[in-house]
Amino acid sequence: MIDKIKEHISKVEGFSSDNPSEIEAFRIEYLGKKGFLNQFFAEFKNVPNEEKKDFGQAINTLKNAATEKVTLLKESLEGKQEEKGKYGDLTRPSEPIQIGSRHPISIVKNQIIEIFSNIGFNVSEGPEIEDDWHNFTALNLPEYHPARDMQDTFFIQTDPSDILLRTHTSSVQVRYMEENKPPIRTISPGRVFRNEAISARSHCIFHQVEGLYIDKDVSFADLKQTLLYFTKQLFGKSKIRLRPSYFPFTEPSAEVDIYWGLETETDYRITKGTGWLEIMGCGMVDPNVLKNCGIDPTEYSGFAFGMGIERIAMLLYQIGDIRMFYENDVRFLKQFKSAL
Template sequence: MIDKIKELISEAEAFKAENKDALEAYRIKFASKKGILNDLFSEFKNVPAEAKKDYGQAINALKTIVEEKIRSTQEAFESNEETKSFYGDLTRPGTPIELGARHPISLVKNQVINIFSNIGFNVSEGPEIEDDWHNFEALNFPEHHPARDMQDTFFVQTNPEMLLRTHTSSVQTRYMENNKPPIRTISPGRVYRNEAISARSHCIFHQVEGLYIDKDVSFADLKQTLLYFTKEMFGKSKIRLRPSYFPFTEPSAELDVYWGLKTETDYRITKGTGWLEIMGCGMVDPNVLKASNIDPTKYSGFAFGMGIERMAMLLYQIGDIRMFYENDVRFLEQFKSNF
């Protein structure tokens, strides 16, 4: 009889349940009212007195093994169920990852960079907290120019010589200090001006400014470069240059592109003229070259600058510049297909 119980102990220890049905069958076989343990305990009265101790120890050992096996297996099944309910069915295909979207400012900036990269312009970047020399003085701004006033520029309170850059031309001055001609670079970045926030203007916006310096650079080179850009960016081939003034270029001009008058929107954004101002440009003033230790008798160059928000508003027909900064998911999701 003891040998039979030892065989049952080995069987109970070796049992492994693949599912709850198998565990239930194991429980019924060993621990139910009609199970093996109950029969063994019923047989105890028929065991000779001298064998009762060994018999009792054997069936108690079997009972302990059976109960522990049932308990541990049941806990394992429950643990697996909790994991499955938390993570779902791990055998199913993964949930599709929702695509993000590039910001329209980034889309337009990258497009501008790609266009100018195709004709040899590299990308240069600089600090957003700038000093007076690189932001104003080296760019030929007079001492009392309105841009230097506090109502137009954010100055650092603890150091009046430091400010939030008002244009990315400051990057160009740094680039000219550290690089010798020929120079062909564009400077995209965020700039700051102390302006009232409205649907058409903001105190934070983005620019891309370009600079080309070499021997015998002429205004004709500037015109052809910008004509190439407007064709690639807007698909427009008709431009005009109007005289203007900037401290760091002479002569200076405003570039207009003929947008057309095909829709009501065209009439609104061009004020009924069909012409749309895109950027400012001009030949680099000799004083700017001197400030960066470039000989103006040997080298000449042109510069241009454009607002990214303005172009994004045109390309995507966005009527309010504030939408670029509100991080409204409903607005940003419209650009998911644009990468």
């Protein structure tokens, strides 16, 4: 009988499985009510007295071996199930990674930066929260100047009370002129803020790119040729016109139009039947602005220009509502692909 128990001990020690049903069947076979252990315990009374000690030790060895084997196999099985639940089926193909799209504002901004970078303009940036000097006064807009009413400003009620959200990136140009000596050739892209009603054509938050070129003997002809190069590169249009206008920080000043054409019904609609589209403002830097920034206006001259990125993007992509840029609708954003 002891030899039979030893055979079962060897069988228990050699058993292995990762199948839950087989492990449970093994447990019942040895540790169940009708299992081998209970059968051997039932035979204990029939064993001669001189063999009871060895017989009892053999049964306990079988019991411990069976119990340890079942525990070990179940722990191993639970570990595998936990790993599978955590990581899933590791043999499955991975989920495809969707590549995002750039925002149309970023695409157009990067295109503009690249065009001007090709002719020597660097990029300058500045704070969105500005003071009155850099946003207005240094740009020939002293306190109570009526031209300040052209820009409805978000003032921040702090001490001092002349802190505001910048209304244009011209403030970056002022800071750049204060910190750098001519020749200066820079563009300033960035977000600006104006207290305007939100509609399909206007928003209280928008983006600008403003350019500045300061050097000796800079003329209006240099400005015109720079803008002509830009419109050819961005729009593929080779015909522009400059209409007299007014900006406090440039003199003379002009609005820049490109000839869009009248080839389609859309051309008639967006140009109101004229074929011309306004895209930016520009002019020669006012001598007072140069003086305020520590540059001698008798030695240096320069030109400046500025455009709204949203307006350019709306023209390029034929977007009819500026609010779509800010609603973060994935269906809208997925339409734009660019390497820039």
